[in-house]
Amino acid sequence: xxxxxxxxxxxxxxxxxxxxxxxxxxxxxxxxxxxxxxxxxxxxxxxxxxxxxxxxxxxxxxxxxxxxxxxxxxxxxxxxxxxxxxxxxxxxxxxxxxxxxxxxxxxxxxxxxxxxxxxxxxxxxxxxxxxxxxxxxxxxxxxxxxxxxxxxxxxxxxxxxxxxxxxxxxxxxxxxxxxxxxxxxxxxxxxxxxxxxxxxxxxxxxxxxxxxxxxxxxxxxxxxxxxxxxxxxxxxxxxxxxxxxxxxxxxxxxxxxxxxxxxxxxxxxxxxxxxxxxxxxxxxxxxxxxxxxxxxxxxxxxxxxxxxxxxxxxxxxxxxxxxxxxxxxxxxxxxxxxxxxxxxxxxxxxxxxxx
Numbered sequence: 001x002x003x004x005x006x007x008x009x010x011x012x013x014x015x016x017x018x019x020x021x022x023x024x025x026x027x028x029x030x031x032x033x034x035x036x037x038x039x040x041x042x043x044x045x046x047x048x049x050x051x052x053x054x055x056x057x058x059x060x061x062x063x064x065x066x067x068x069x070x071x072x073x074x075x076x077x078x079x080x081x082x083x084x085x086x087x088x089x090x091x092x093x094x095x096x097x098x099x100x101x102x103x104x105x106x107x108x109x110x111x112x113x114x115x116x117x118x119x120x121x122x123x124x125x126x127x128x129x130x131x132x133x134x135x136x137x138x139x140x141x142x143x144x145x146x147x148x149x150x151x152x153x154x155x156x157x158x159x160x161x162x163x164x165x166x167x168x169x170x171x172x173x174x175x176x177x178x179x180x181x182x183x184x185x186x187x188x189x190x191x192x193x194x195x196x197x198x199x200x201x202x203x204x205x206x207x208x209x210x211x212x213x214x215x216x217x218x219x220x221x222x223x224x225x226x227x228x229x230x231x232x233x234x235x236x237x238x239x240x241x242x243x244x245x246x247x248x249x250x251x252x253x254x255x256x257x258x259x260x261x262x263x264x265x266x267x268x269x270x271x272x273x274x275x276x277x278x279x280x281x282x283x284x285x286x287x288x289x290x291x292x293x294x295x296x297x298x299x300x301x302x303x304x305x306x307x308x309x310x311x312x313x314x315x316x317x318x319x320x321x322x323x324x325x326x327x328x329x330x331x332x333x334x335x336x337x338x339x340x341x342x343x344x345x346x347x348x349x350x351x352x353x354x355x
Contacts, residue, residue, distance in 0.1 A: 089221045090183040091156060098179045099149040103141070111138035148177045155187075164191040182208060186225045198232065205229035209241060214248025219258050223249075230265050234272060243269045260286050264296050267303060276307045283307065293327035302332060306354075309347035317347045 095104075114134030121128035142150055155170035168191045174180055175188075185208040192201035209229055219226070226245050233242035246265035249258045263286035270279035283304040287297060305320030318341055324331055325338050333354045340350045 090181075091159060091187045093156060095149045095152050096181065099146075099152055099174070099177060101145045101149070104146050104149060107138045107142050107146070110134055110141070114138060148174055159187065159191065162194070164194045167191050168195075182211065186222075189225065189228070193228070201228070202232045202236065205232060206238075206241065209245055214245045215250065217248060219249050219251040220253045220256070223253075223256055227261070234265075234268055237272060239269050239273050260288075260290075260296070262286075264300055267300065267307075271303060271307065276311050279307045280304060280311070293323070298324060298327055298331060302334065305337075306351055309351040312348060314347045317351075321347075 111134065114131040114137075117127045117131030117134060119131075121131065151170045151173040155167045155174060158164070158167035158170060168188060171184055171188050171191070175184060185204045189201040189204035189208075192198070192204065205225065205228065208225075214222075214226065217226070226249060230242045230245050233239070233245070243266065246262055246269065249262040249265070251258055263282045267279045267282035267286060270276070270282055283300045286300045287304070290297060293301070301320050302324045305317045305324065308314075308317035308320060321334060321337050321341065324334050329335055337350055337354070340353075341347065
């Protein structure tokens with residue numbers, strides 16, 4: 001779950017200066033924004049953001065002009081605490097260097113010159129058209145030599161705006177590059193999941209995790225794709241892949257108990273492979289000395305009872321089932337199991353009926 005920290009601003013004030021110019025005051029800063037024909041700009045303490053649109057087309061160009069770091073105060077630094085998602089970890093706004101041609105930075109300078117001329121339109125109107133020409137020139141030149149880099153930028157933009165089908169199309173273009181980062185497969189998988197195409201998402205996960213040792217991947221950053229890949233592999237009975245990824249759930253994170261999830265997933269794998277003694281050890285390791293009956297602890301207790309029942313350990317199975325029933329009498333088939341136990345039926349026979 002993403003944690004957001006909100007702050008209510010007081011004494012917020014907006015002053016209109018006319019001709020599209022506005023000053024927005026709040027407690028700690030002031031922002032100037034405005035527009036002129038096809039130009040929009042926003043001036044804030046971090047710098048200037050300008051967007052120019054070529055008339056009669058859908059082509060626009062945005063340029064961020066930051067304040068030099070030496071002019072910024074250390075007190076202006078803000079830290080945002082959020083759970084890392086694919087967008088932040090594997091997909092960044094900045095185009096990777098290996099996707100850029102040797103002319104990429106030159107074209108960026110041409111675009112910047114165009115923006116400067118557009119700004120100068122406040123002095124002489126014809127500067128606007130000179131600026132539009134430079135922006136258009138930059139756009140056309142990059143289309144010829146930096147198609148993959150532009151596809152990356154488009155894929156990122158579509159991902160942020162939740163146009164996942166379009167992001168997938170652009171990501172496939174990027175993945176054709178011989179140096180494309182394999183982690184983009186995880187972005188593909190997330191796009192497919194957003195579109196409810198689990199089969200395509202599973203294929204992307206298999207391609208990624210089959211080509212790398214999951215233990216080498218930081219579990220905090222890779223927690224979401226690892227968990228998704230394990231569950232999908234279990235559904236498709238690809239137990240070897242699920243076990244390989246589960247073994248890679250190691251590390252420390254204050255929000256995630258990797259030891260719990262590693263052993264819980266291993267228990268699910270061994271249950272699927274009908275290796276019940278190993279499943280018992282895995283679920284016991286997952287539970288440890290914790291008394292919690294929240295997920296996935298309650299499921300570990302339930303499945304531990306099932307494994308005990310299958311292996312003929314009836315008294316241990318009854319004990320686990322009683323714990324689950326006491327915590328949640330409506331959990332899965334626990335009510336029927338307890339009723340059948342009270343009727344004197346053997347646990348192993350009850351398990352056969354619910355499998």
